[in-house]
Amino acid sequence: MAIGQVPLRARVEGGGTPEMSGRWFVKSETGPLKDVLLGPAESFRWLGLENAQWSSLVRDTLRKGYRFDKQLAMRQHREMVDAYNSAGVTCHFLPVSEDVPYQIYARDSSFMTPYGAVICQLANPRRRGEYAPVLRFYLENNIPVYDMISAGNFEGGDFNIIRPGVALVGYTDHRTEEVSARQVADWFIKEGWEIKFAPIDQFYVHIDLMVCMLNEHCAAVCLDTTEDDIVAWLKSKKIEIIPATFRETMALGCNVVALGNDRVLSTLGADQRPSAQKLLEQEVTIVGDQASNSVLVNASPRYMERVKSVIGELDIDPPQVQIQVLLAEITLATNMDLGLEFTRFSAGDVDVAGGF
Secondary structure, eight states, X not given: OOTTOBTTBOOOTTSOOOOOOSSSOOSOSSSOOOEEEEOOSTTOOOOTHHHHTTOHHXXXXXXXXXXXXXXXXXXXXXXXXXXXXXXXXXXXXXXXXXXOXXXXXXXXXXXXXXTEEEEOBOSSGXXXXXXXXXHHHHHHTTOOEEEEOOSSOBOGGGEEEEETTEEEEEEOSSSSOHHHHHHHHHHHHHTTOEEEEEEOOGGGOSGGGTEEEEETTEEEEETTTSOHHHHHHHHHTTOEEEEEOHHXXXXXXXXXXXXXXTEEEOOOOSSSOOHHHHHXXXXXXXXXXXXXXXXXXXXXXXXXXXXXXXXXXXXXXXXXXXXXXXXXXXXXXXXXXXXXXXXXXXXXXXXXXXEO
């Protein structure tokens, strides 16, 4: 251990913490995703009433009388893992433990930064032990622990890296408290980051439920629940806002993972495609009009010049060759006919006649 270094804290007091390098590295939530840490589905069980006061989604589930289906949950988890693998992402798993059934929600207990992992403090007493498996994972893989939150409750879904050096930090004074949000923000302000605070109602759980980056220039945002100053701040960063409805938001339609290269991982309902993916795909729409021999383009400003360039390359007249063909019907015979044919026409004041 270097002189002045604190155990389990790579953070340099006052800023200047060196960034990570190599395999374990993150600068934003929209770059190409290579590795992801997931919780195990095998030990998951629904806490129901035990977790109701900590989650509006649980309370809504109880009101509607839904029943937990373990086999369905396992199948959905496998589908998620398969989707990650298909996208070229390596999945790492926390160990199975019946003592922490909710560690499947691995984003709550820690989050990654360019300087290392931040270990969170969870509000629900039944979940506070989730710090231990993630801490062991980071130590076993020689991943620096940037710091551990100690001022109060804070969950990873409230630290939203908009782009390198810029983050949106949410708090509800419930699962994430303002005092701990400001503790985390102060660390990164000293590193030179720009931090925007996003106080939200506890009904919405985390800020990443309402604001989700789809790529570095585009975010899905629930305008019904997101404060105007946050929307204005995002726009000031030249981030295009793709609105999501309140219904889509509460169905986790905006709660997606950006895979990089304009790809996202989202949920797939039985009767609809994931809303966030649809929103992303709708950024460029091209429709051909045969009647006018033209194309109609609807695109985000950042894509328009690229679309024009592609159309310009395609809209070139191909080289043409004119071919003239004379069809004649000829009858061969042994006799010979000879005749004269005259024609007459005028050329100015002179009449011309000729023939053979």
